[in-house]
Amino acid sequence: MKLNRRLFMGGAAAGAAVATLSAPMAHASTDGKPRVVVIGGGAGGATAARYIAKDSNGEIDVTLVEPTRSYYTCFFSNLYMAGFRELGSIAHSYGKLASEFGVNVVHDWAVGIDREARTVTLAGGATLPYDRLILSPGIDFVDGAVEGWDVTQQNKMPHAYKAGSQSELLKAQIEAMPEGGTFAMVAPPNPFRCPPGPYERISMVAHILKEKNPTAKIIIADPKEKFSKMALFQEGWGRHYDGMIDWIGPDFGGGNVSVNPDTMTLTIDGEETKVDVCNVIPAMKAGRICEIAGITDGNWAPVNPHTMQSRVDENIHVLGDASHQGDMPKSGFAANSQAKVAAMAVRSALTGSKLFPAKFTNTCWSLIDADDGVKVGASYEATDEKIAKVDGFISQTGEDATLRKATYEESIGWYAGITSDMFG
Amino acid sequence: MNIIECVRLTRYAFCMRWIRHITTCFAALAVTATPSFANEIGDADKGEAVFRECSSCHSVGQGAKNRVGPHLNSLFGRRAAAIEGFNYSNGLTRMGKDGLVWDFDLLDRYVENPKAFASDTRMAYKGLKDAQQRTDLLAFLRRYSDDPSNIPEAAPTAAGTDHSVDPAILAIQGDPEYGEYLSSECVSCHQLDGDYDGIPGIIGWPVEDFVVAMHAYKDKFRPHPVMQMMAGRLSNDEIAALAAYFEAAGS
Ligand SMILES: Cc1cc2nc3c(=O)[nH]c(=O)nc-3n(C[C@H](O)[C@H](O)[C@H](O)COP(=O)(O)OP(=O)(O)OC[C@H]3O[C@@H](n4cnc5c(N)ncnc54)[C@H](O)[C@@H]3O)c2cc1C
Numbered sequence: 001m002k003l004n005r006r007l008f009m010g011g012a013a014a015g016a017a018v019a020t021l022s023a024p025m026a027h028a029s030t031d032g033k034p035r036v037v038v039i040g041g042g043a044g045g046a047t048a049a050r051y052i053a054k055d056s057n058g059e060i061d062v063t064l065v066e067p068t069r070s071y072y073t074c075f076f077s078n079l080y081m082a083g084f085r086e087l088g089s090i091a092h093s094y095g096k097l098a099s100e101f102g103v104n105v106v107h108d109w110a111v112g113i114d115r116e117a118r119t120v121t122l123a124g125g126a127t128l129p130y131d132r133l134i135l136s137p138g139i140d141f142v143d144g145a146v147e148g149w150d151v152t153q154q155n156k157m158p159h160a161y162k163a164g165s166q167s168e169l170l171k172a173q174i175e176a177m178p179e180g181g182t183f184a185m186v187a188p189p190n191p192f193r194c195p196p197g198p199y200e201r202i203s204m205v206a207h208i209l210k211e212k213n214p215t216a217k218i219i220i221a222d223p224k225e226k227f228s229k230m231a232l233f234q235e236g237w238g239r240h241y242d243g244m245i246d247w248i249g250p251d252f253g254g255g256n257v258s259v260n261p262d263t264m265t266l267t268i269d270g271e272e273t274k275v276d277v278c279n280v281i282p283a284m285k286a287g288r289i290c291e292i293a294g295i296t297d298g299n300w301a302p303v304n305p306h307t308m309q310s311r312v313d314e315n316i317h318v319l320g321d322a323s324h325q326g327d328m329p330k331s332g333f334a335a336n337s338q339a340k341v342a343a344m345a346v347r348s349a350l351t352g353s354k355l356f357p358a359k360f361t362n363t364c365w366s367l368i369d370a371d372d373g374v375k376v377g378a379s380y381e382a383t384d385e386k387i388a389k390v391d392g393f394i395s396q397t398g399e400d401a402t403l404r405k406a407t408y409e410e411s412i413g414w415y416a417g418i419t420s421d422m423f424g
Numbered sequence: 425m426n427i428i429e430c431v432r433l434t435r436y437a438f439c440m441r442w443i444r445h446i447t448t449c450f451a452a453l454a455v456t457a458t459p460s461f462a463n464e465i466g467d468a469d470k471g472e473a474v475f476r477e478c479s480s481c482h483s484v485g486q487g488a489k490n491r492v493g494p495h496l497n498s499l500f501g502r503r504a505a506a507i508e509g510f511n512y513s514n515g516l517t518r519m520g521k522d523g524l525v526w527d528f529d530l531l532d533r534y535v536e537n538p539k540a541f542a543s544d545t546r547m548a549y550k551g552l553k554d555a556q557q558r559t560d561l562l563a564f565l566r567r568y569s570d571d572p573s574n575i576p577e578a579a580p581t582a583a584g585t586d587h588s589v590d591p592a593i594l595a596i597q598g599d600p601e602y603g604e605y606l607s608s609e610c611v612s613c614h615q616l617d618g619d620y621d622g623i624p625g626i627i628g629w630p631v632e633d634f635v636v637a638m639h640a641y642k643d644k645f646r647p648h649p650v651m652q653m654m655a656g657r658l659s660n661d662e663i664a665a666l667a668a669y670f671e672a673a674g675s
Contacts, residue, residue, distance in 0.1 A: 051608070333612060340608040356605045359657075361612070363650055379653055390657060393649040406521035406622075413623030417615045421608075 033061045034350040037120050037130040039110045039289055041066030041094060043073070044136030044319030044335035046422040051343035053101040059351050063104040063128055065120065069093060072163035074194065075332045076415055079367060081171045082204035090163065096424030113293040115313050132346045135301070136319040136335060137287025138162070139193050142299065145283035146186055147258035156261035157278040160201075161193060173277045174205055180215040181276035184266045186257055187222040188281045193321050193330045195228035196376070198281055200366040203233065206241040207369055218245045219275075221268050223255030228329075229366060229376055235397045236368035286322035300324035305382035306358050307345035308338050317342040326386025327378075334362045336418055341382075358382040365411035371401070373408030466556070471564025474557050484568045493547060500569035502526050514624060515542035522647040531565075532558050533587050533645055540589070540636040541646070543629070555586060589639045594632060596664040603669025606662055609654065628674015634667035
């Protein structure tokens with residue numbers, strides 16, 4: 001992140017210079033095709049790029065801007081921490097998007113957006129013109145959300161809420177905990193990426209500690225009264241990790257925390273505790289490029305639910321975590337689902353292809369312990385006001401072990417299915 | 425069960441059927457004065473004759489063993505795919521895990537059209553269309569379930585019911601282009617290369633199997649909650665569109 005930040009700022013300056021120097025650009029590409037630029041090659045962006053390229057049969061030029069060559073999915077990164085997955089198995093590259101679908105993949109940061117000229121500036125200096133722009137940059141953290149923490153402290157107190165090196169670091173820290181040590185998590189306020197994510201993580205941390213360090217303790221400071229799948233997690237924690245996990249909700253000061261990365265202390269409601277690992281997951285906001293584009297209202301970018309177009313600029317579509325859309329949770333599944341609606345809308349606008357009514361779905365699986373999987377899901381439709389929930393379901397407490405195992409196995413199938421739907 | 429419970433627990437149509445059923449019973453009682461309640465869920469003796477067709481693969485009764493098909497003792501109240509060591513299809517296995525427990529209505533549907541119930545079932549049987557024969561067959565099999573008196577005699581089970589999907593629905597020509605768009609929801613989980621990885625492949629299914637299976641979820645007798653939700657909001661035309669797309673995608 002340190003590096004990213006520097007690139008970001010340096011890039012913005014460089015971008016401004018390029019913008020003033022470069023000649024005005026025509027929008028249609030040299031061969032007259034309409035152009036789509038996608039910023040962010042994660043769950044939403046990769047899906048959108050793939051669907052537009054695949055379904056337009058070469059009629060649309062698609063450029064995907066993504067700084068990393070390997071995208072590590074946050075989904076299943078908790079399973080990696082518990083040793084159920086290898087890190088390599090959650091890494092995806094962009095080779096197929098380029099070779100099989102003809103997406104032009106540019107590994108760079110987008111640092112500027114000129115909505116009037118319809119151009120994107122990259123940190124490397126290039127300027128990309130677009131007819132439609134898709135933003136799926138995921139999340140960034142709200143500055144000052146947790147007293148004592150900022151991204152420069154993320155190596156001492158990792159968030160591991162963007163997967164990859166942060167996940168590796170947190171795993172290593174957990175494994176290095178002294179016998180009987182303390183793992184602490186500062187949980188984020190709503191809304192945030194992956195509502196069951198922090199609690200699945202707690203389950204997975206408990207799973208390793210139970211194996212390797214059974215006298216260790218886990219504390220969670222939480223500003224929320226309730227969290228996703230709460231009854232299921234609490235039942236599972238009681239069953240598998242009895243006495244190990246201490247969840248401190250807002251009634252007990254869970255919302256009033258500060259940290260000190262130098263002394264490795266966490267203060268909850270004035271009471272200081274020394275901890276061995278501190279996983280700080282701060283409040284979140286849309287990826288910074290949304291702010292730069294000037295399409296945010298508060299922390300997120302509001303969209304029209306029928307097409308995922310920004311409420312501020314109809315040439316821009318915002319997907320996934322960064323968007324403010326209504327009832328869908330911020331999940332990879334949701335980003336993938338929204339991307340398909342946006343892809344259809346973009347193709348329709350640029351090539352006149354048929355526009356069908358928008359439909360969305362989401363299912364989030366979580367693992368509580370080996371072979372103990374649960375899920376929650378819903379279907380949604382677009383109304384003028386928001387993406388509105390139509391119907392839903394959730395796993396029940398007290399389900400038997402065979403069903404829980406089947407649910408876990410299903411999540412493995414889902415992971416394989418959705419990642420090939422994103423990356424080809 | 426009394427009529428109030430019946431109204432509360434079951435659909436109106438069933439209640440009406442139940443009332444008719446009671447009325448006929450009383451009418452019969454008045455005429456013959458020797459009611460035969462044994463016939464209430466079918467004639468087990470006739471069912472034994474029907475079972476002969478099944479007996480090349482299934483056995484039931486004392487000493488019954490698994491053969492090509494699993495033995496059928498204690499079938500009522502048993503979970504789907506519950507016999508240890510028997511090699512069930514993925515579909516039935518999954519239903520068992522999802523909590524499907526065989527009762528009269530579910531068995532009636534399964535026997536009526538096994539493939540509609542579990543697309544990949546290993547039961548190589550085309551299905552028994554005659555509702556009365558199914559009722560008789562199930563009355564016979566029910567003799568071999570533990571404590572049959574404890575198996576509730578719910579009104580819907582009082583007679584075999586025709587569950588087949590309306591031929592007019594099966595005849596709808598799906599629009600594959602619409603199907604392709606709708607399919608993007610399916611392939612978030614179902615892999616396009618057809619791999620079964622905890623979630624079955626659905627590419628290349630014959631249209632009819634697909635439509636029948638989706639309606640089985642829509643009617644909520646196939647148990648999977650995600651699929652019930654997905655199918656529940658698809659219209660008949662949308663199901664047809666998906667079926668057309670997925671069949672073609674396999675070729
Ligand atoms: C621990 C954890 C567990 C999770 N588990 C699940 C789960 O089981 N199921 C599920 O559905 N979801 C899960 N999620 C949520 C899921 O990861 C996110 O909701 C999803 O990744 C959001 O997709 P996105 O496209 O909005 O953003 P991302 O996937 O984060 O993609 C954003 C991409 O944009 C790039 N980017 C950002 N800024 C720029 C820029 N200026 N220029 C160019 N590129 C840029 C980034 O490098 C990144 O690759 C989990 C999340 C976490 C943290």
